[in-house]
Amino acid sequence: MKEKTEKIKYALVTGGSRGIGSAICLQLAKDSNYKLLINYRGNKEAAEATLENVKALGGQGELLQFDVANAEQVATVLDNWQDNNKDAIIEVIVNNAGITKDNLFMWMKREDWTNVIDTSLHGFFNVTNHLIQKLLVNRYGRIINMVSVSGLKGTAGQTNYSAAKGAVIAATKALAQEVAKRKITVNAVAPGFIVSDMTSDLDEKELKKMIPVNRFGKAEEVAHLVSFLASDKSSYITGEVININGGIYS
Amino acid sequence: MSNLATMTKEDIIIKTNAFLIDEFEVDEDDISSDADLKETLELDSLDYVDLVVSVESNFNVKLNADDFTGIVTLQNFYDLLEKKLK
Numbered sequence: 001m002k003e004k005t006e007k008i009k010y011a012l013v014t015g016g017s018r019g020i021g022s023a024i025c026l027q028l029a030k031d032s033n034y035k036l037l038i039n040y041r042g043n044k045e046a047a048e049a050t051l052e053n054v055k056a057l058g059g060q061g062e063l064l065q066f067d068v069a070n071a072e073q074v075a076t077v078l079d080n081w082q083d084n085n086k087d088a089i090i091e092v093i094v095n096n097a098g099i100t101k102d103n104l105f106m107w108m109k110r111e112d113w114t115n116v117i118d119t120s121l122h123g124f125f126n127v128t129n130h131l132i133q134k135l136l137v138n139r140y141g142r143i144i145n146m147v148s149v150s151g152l153k154g155t156a157g158q159t160n161y162s163a164a165k166g167a168v169i170a171a172t173k174a175l176a177q178e179v180a181k182r183k184i185t186v187n188a189v190a191p192g193f194i195v196s197d198m199t200s201d202l203d204e205k206e207l208k209k210m211i212p213v214n215r216f217g218k219a220e221e222v223a224h225l226v227s228f229l230a231s232d233k234s235s236y237i238t239g240e241v242i243n244i245n246g247g248i249y250s
Numbered sequence: 251m252s253n254l255a256t257m258t259k260e261d262i263i264i265k266t267n268a269f270l271i272d273e274f275e276v277d278e279d280d281i282s283s284d285a286d287l288k289e290t291l292e293l294d295s296l297d298y299v300d301l302v303v304s305v306e307s308n309f310n311v312k313l314n315a316d317d318f319t320g321i322v323t324l325q326n327f328y329d330l331l332e333k334k335l336k
Binding site for chain 2: 133136137178179181182
């Protein structure tokens with residue numbers, strides 16, 4: 001092969017403005033040399049705050065606004081960015097953007113079913129599929145899919161979310177086998193109850209009784225795991241789902 | 251760069267062979283029009299990604315997965331490029 005010119009390396013975190021996504025951005029800023037692409041959909045203020053915090057840690061980054069569920073928008077924004085950053089390669093993809101629309105299945109509206117699947121499952125496809133060719137040519141990469149304990153054991157009231165996350169877990173295993181030869185690893189991280197906006201309505205006092213560690217997890221604890229998976233230290237781990245849930249059997 | 255639109259079949263073959271040897275480390279002796287891309291040239295499915303990229307940089311032509319349907323030999327591949335460059 002021809003000598004490759006040294007590229008500027010980026011890590012893209014979808015849904016990076018808040019919660020676990022924001023914690024991942026900060027941890028990558030601390031642990032790696034990657035420049036960060038912080039994706040957000042609507043909350044620009046939170047995304048800017050995350051970017052400020054990244055910079056305060058000595059990291060570099062920029063914001064990318066798009067809705068992962070919108071394939072056309074994903075393609076346009078990523079292509080525009082790449083056109084303006086010809087020497088850049090997105091080497092780490094953290095598919096973190098996700099939404100919940102919980103309801104008992106008997107009351108679940110089709111819209112709530114499809115919206116959750118559009119973001120969590122199709123969002124994974126839209127972003128990863130668009131970037132995979134460049135990763136294959138790069139012959140190195142890290143894809144980390146944020147899933148959930150719900151995608152493994154199922155959670156009542158979350159048939160939509162459980163279905164989406166379960167599907168991403170299966171896709172993780174399949175894609176891992178496809179691209180392993182090119183030193184690209186694909187793993188899933190399955191958090192249990194983590195303190196974030198997504199769990200703010202939950203009754204921690206009641207729920208922690210079923211968690212052996214006896215508390216909700218912190219976003220930073222998840223971010224450490226993601227940061228490890230994003231590093232070259234994790235090179236022999238691929239196609240795995242790693243639970244981080246305080247000991248809930250899953 | 252020579253004008254791509256007016257390239258003769260011969261030009262296409264020379265240029266293609268050159269990047270196969272240069273970028274894909276294909277042995278010059280293995281190159282013949284009936285050589286099987288997968289077998290003789292030892293291209294695995296992921297190598298096609300590099301092939302697409304090389305074709306784009308050498309010929310300014312974008313190939314997609316459908317273009318490779320029925321492409322078995324090097325001759326098929328030259329023919330595909332000729333068709334695309336028209």
